[in-house]
Amino acid sequence: MSEQSMPQDTGATGPVHDVAVLGGGSFGTAMAKVLGENGHRVHFWMRGEAQAEEIRTTRVNSRYMPGIELAGDIQPTTDLADAVSKAEIVFVAIPSKAFRAVIRENCDKFRDDQIVVSLTKGIEEHGFKLMSEILQEEIPRCRIGVLSGPNLAGEIVNRDLTATVIAAKDPDVRRAVQDLLGCEYFRVYANVDVYGVELAGALKNIYAIVAGLASALEMGENAKAMLITRGLAEMSRFAVSLGANPMTFMGLAGVGDLIVTCTSSKSRNYRVGYAVGQGQNLDDAVAELGQVAEGIYTLKLVKEKAEAIGIYMPLVRGLYEILYDNASIRAVINSLMMSVQNSDVEFILPRTISQ
Numbered sequence: 001m002s003e004q005s006m007p008q009d010t011g012a013t014g015p016v017h018d019v020a021v022l023g024g025g026s027f028g029t030a031m032a033k034v035l036g037e038n039g040h041r042v043h044f045w046m047r048g049e050a051q052a053e054e055i056r057t058t059r060v061n062s063r064y065m066p067g068i069e070l071a072g073d074i075q076p077t078t079d080l081a082d083a084v085s086k087a088e089i090v091f092v093a094i095p096s097k098a099f100r101a102v103i104r105e106n107c108d109k110f111r112d113d114q115i116v117v118s119l120t121k122g123i124e125e126h127g128f129k130l131m132s133e134i135l136q137e138e139i140p141r142c143r144i145g146v147l148s149g150p151n152l153a154g155e156i157v158n159r160d161l162t163a164t165v166i167a168a169k170d171p172d173v174r175r176a177v178q179d180l181l182g183c184e185y186f187r188v189y190a191n192v193d194v195y196g197v198e199l200a201g202a203l204k205n206i207y208a209i210v211a212g213l214a215s216a217l218e219m220g221e222n223a224k225a226m227l228i229t230r231g232l233a234e235m236s237r238f239a240v241s242l243g244a245n246p247m248t249f250m251g252l253a254g255v256g257d258l259i260v261t262c263t264s265s266k267s268r269n270y271r272v273g274y275a276v277g278q279g280q281n282l283d284d285a286v287a288e289l290g291q292v293a294e295g296i297y298t299l300k301l302v303k304e305k306a307e308a309i310g311i312y313m314p315l316v317r318g319l320y321e322i323l324y325d326n327a328s329i330r331a332v333i334n335s336l337m338m339s340v341q342n343s344d345v346e347f348i349l350p351r352t353i354s355q
């Protein structure tokens, strides 16, 4: 092994495992880097041979993580079957729009009882399925987990202190992921509310767009706090109505991820909102970003679902009107501010009861 590819000393000790990371974008790269530095053998699958070859020879993924060296035994490959067959645990970081297609096309490559963990924060268009539900449908014989939390890829690759959540019903899955990923700069907390953790990760992208928009309009710090807190109320109202545990939203995958993406221009969803707030149209903002901003798709699906099941989501509705109905931003803000003044924490004082 060359000096360049030697694992850095992260304080992680223990046996070396074979793991696969599917998806060569920002987050797949960040997780491959943590696993590689922790001394594991990482079978890192991506679509493009040119990208795989670049990482093999230079140890850098220049399109998604320019200037970041991938230390450790990271083996880029375009052969998904080979990567999965060698792995004890598979991490999937493929955008939600392509997630099912990739898994379905390769479902026979996964082994019985193999652990498969979704890193993806999105919702499938047809049927409002979360990624773990897709895994359950496509590879039901595998043991499934979801990783979600305040995890900006660009900070993780700099070894900035970070915490995340592994959600799984099976305690062995939770423990295995904690053991594989935990190190001096990356902590993994456990949760059993898979649906809540996963839905929180998808929903917060919507509010990151709202926060970016508010920031571009220089709406002030009070407004920022109002939007984050009312976003939390709205996303937990929606998720709880679908079966999530409300307490999950007090954790890293809930309020934690909401804070990081609503306050940082490192979030791609925030950046899209900021660009729209500055007058750019949505298509141009997304094209300029050049990476996935799941929130713009999630927004549409959540708006439809909320209407279908009768959940009050004024921020979702307002953002939808701005992004997809060409509504005036000022008119939407005015209508939100002048709507009925409701209860603060509806788990204490119900929203619909006369105050």
Ligand SMILES: NC(=O)C1=CN([C@@H]2O[C@H](COP(=O)(O)OP(=O)(O)OC[C@H]3O[C@@H](n4cnc5c(N)ncnc54)[C@H](O)[C@@H]3O)[C@@H](O)[C@H]2O)C=CC1
Residues within 6 Å of the ligand: 023, 024, 025, 026, 027, 028, 046, 047, 064, 093, 094, 095, 096, 098, 102, 119, 120, 121, 122, 151, 152, 153, 154, 290, 291, 292, 294
């Ligand atoms: N970047 C971040 O900070 C974090 C991202 N995530 C989530 O991870 C997921 C992936 O996001 P990123 O890696 O950030 O996106 P990205 O935009 O940086 O990269 C997307 C990757 O997916 C690949 N891809 C797209 N379609 C594909 C297909 N049909 N088959 C195979 N590969 C395909 C692209 O080639 C690219 O490598 C998203 O759901 C995102 O919300 C979660 C936590 C943090």
Ligand SMILES: O=C(CO)COP(=O)(O)O
Residues within 6 Å of the ligand: 121, 149, 150, 151, 152, 153, 205, 208, 257, 260, 261, 266, 267, 268, 269, 270, 292, 293, 294
């Ligand atoms: O999920 C993320 C951080 O936790 C990344 O957010 P963006 O996709 O908005 O960059």
